[in-house]
Amino acid sequence: MSEVVEEHPSLIPVINRFGIRLGLGDKSVKAVCEEYRLDTDFLLMMINTFLNEEYFPEKKLQTFHTSQIIDYLTKTNQYYQRYQIPNIERHLGSFISMSTPGNNILNLIGKFFSSFKEELTSRIEKDDRIWFPYCLSLSEKLKEYQSSGQIEALHLGTEQRLEDPIEALLADLKSIMVKHLSGDYNENLCYAVIFAISSLEKDIKQHNRIRYRILTPMVSAMEKLCI
Amino acid sequence: MHRNKQIAIILPDTLQSIGLQSMLTDYFPPVEISHYPTFEALSASGNDTFDYYFTNAASFVLYADFFLPRRSKTMILIDGVESEGGVSATTNHITIKASQEIIIEQLEQLFTGDNNSISSESNKELSTRETDVLQLIVKGSTNKEIADKLNISLNTVLSHRKNITTKLGIKTVSGLTFYAIMNGIISGDDIEL
Numbered sequence: 001m002s003e004v005v006e007e008h009p010s011l012i013p014v015i016n017r018f019g020i021r022l023g024l025g026d027k028s029v030k031a032v033c034e035e036y037r038l039d040t041d042f043l044l045m046m047i048n049t050f051l052n053e054e055y056f057p058e059k060k061l062q063t064f065h066t067s068q069i070i071d072y073l074t075k076t077n078q079y080y081q082r083y084q085i086p087n088i089e090r091h092l093g094s095f096i097s098m099s100t101p102g103n104n105i106l107n108l109i110g111k112f113f114s115s116f117k118e119e120l121t122s123r124i125e126k127d128d129r130i131w132f133p134y135c136l137s138l139s140e141k142l143k144e145y146q147s148s149g150q151i152e153a154l155h156l157g158t159e160q161r162l163e164d165p166i167e168a169l170l171a172d173l174k175s176i177m178v179k180h181l182s183g184d185y186n187e188n189l190c191y192a193v194i195f196a197i198s199s200l201e202k203d204i205k206q207h208n209r210i211r212y213r214i215l216t217p218m219v220s221a222m223e224k225l226c227i
Numbered sequence: 228m229h230r231n232k233q234i235a236i237i238l239p240d241t242l243q244s245i246g247l248q249s250m251l252t253d254y255f256p257p258v259e260i261s262h263y264p265t266f267e268a269l270s271a272s273g274n275d276t277f278d279y280y281f282t283n284a285a286s287f288v289l290y291a292d293f294f295l296p297r298r299s300k301t302m303i304l305i306d307g308v309e310s311e312g313g314v315s316a317t318t319n320h321i322t323i324k325a326s327q328e329i330i331i332e333q334l335e336q337l338f339t340g341d342n343n344s345i346s347s348e349s350n351k352e353l354s355t356r357e358t359d360v361l362q363l364i365v366k367g368s369t370n371k372e373i374a375d376k377l378n379i380s381l382n383t384v385l386s387h388r389k390n391i392t393t394k395l396g397i398k399t400v401s402g403l404t405f406y407a408i409m410n411g412i413i414s415g416d417d418i419e420l
Contacts, residue, residue, distance in 0.1 A: 108408060111405075112401060112402070168399045169399050169402065172402030175396045176402060176405060180395075180409060
């Protein structure tokens with residue numbers, strides 16, 4: 001396991017979400033999973049989909065339990081709130097204060113980021129309060145149905161998902177900095193900001209893939225069975 | 228911002244399709260690729276808006292009625308190291324046994340002709356009308372309100388919006404607001420960000 005993490009340090013936050021901490025030694029993925037009592041298949045699937053954008057085995061992902069998926073999404077949400085957002089804010093703060101004062105554009109970038117943060121925070125809040133509990137309650141209900149003899153596989157529809165506003169905002173933020181920045185600014189800190197934004201963007205893309213292509217179809221299929 | 232190249236790969240060989248897809252994605256982004264194992268699958272999809280077609284010589288000859296008029300947009304995979312006469316002389320082709328370097332060059336040739344036209348059409352500056360539309364978008368007007376105010380049809384508003392997004396590379400209203408303030412199209416006081 002240590003080899004893959006050395007090769008792809010961007011995995012560190014992903015395995016942290018599962019509770020795995022560094023100091024991996026020479027343990028295999030299987031051994032690590034046993035130690036932390038994790039579902040090896042699920043962990044591998046998450047790592048693989050995270051690393052490889054082409055790899056997205058929808059059918060197989062949909063066989064995992066709703067609670068596993070929700071648990072993972074909740075943890076990614078927490079990671080955004082606790083680490084990645086504050087991280088970008090820190091970089092952005094020093095970027096703005098270290099660059100020539102009076103470059104108004106930078107202050108505007110700061111404001112734009114705050115509006116993004118608000119959007120993301122409110123989505124996370126809605127997830128925790130409404131959406132995730134709803135998904136879980138559906139899956140509980142379904143279990144009762146199935147134990148009462150009505151065993152029927154989920155029939156998942158394939159809906160096209162709409163553009164995600166969070167992803168779009170981040171892409172715009174990056175694009176604005178790359179294409180429309182002007183005036184004096186600190187290059188090094190600017191790179192730090194863009195780098196941090198990019199890594200958040202990548203993470204959110206993965207999160208959204210799971211959210212829209214796995215969870216959403218699972219839920220609508222469960223709704224059809226329960227209601 | 229360049230539009231995604233829409234590409235159809237019509238090849239029965241899965242490994243070939245995937246290999247081709249990965250080269251196209253790696254070296255010629257942005258691309259959007261659809262796979263069809265057979266020509267029938269392509270016609271069944273009813274989609275005929277692809278920018279490029281990749282297929283093998285057999286399908287090309289068999290469905291010449293379809294491919295010949297699209298010759299300049301079609302790439303034929305030829306089993307060999309070097310190109311010989313015949314079909315290959317007049318059509319775009321990849322020699323599948325050649326080195327990766329040569330294949331990339333062959334792909335480049337196909338795409339270069341087109342790239343020029345794309346870059347010339349993406350003129351960065353917004354037109355006056357687009358600036359008007361942008362001002363209203365940023366002030367929070369709906370498409371309908373913009374159409375009424377500027378006395379243009381709803382479709383025109385939509386096409387202006389599309390052009391603005393393409394030219395600036397910015398999709399969201401917040402992003403556009405930011406751009407407008409930055410460029411003095413609207414003053415920061417008019418609006419709450």
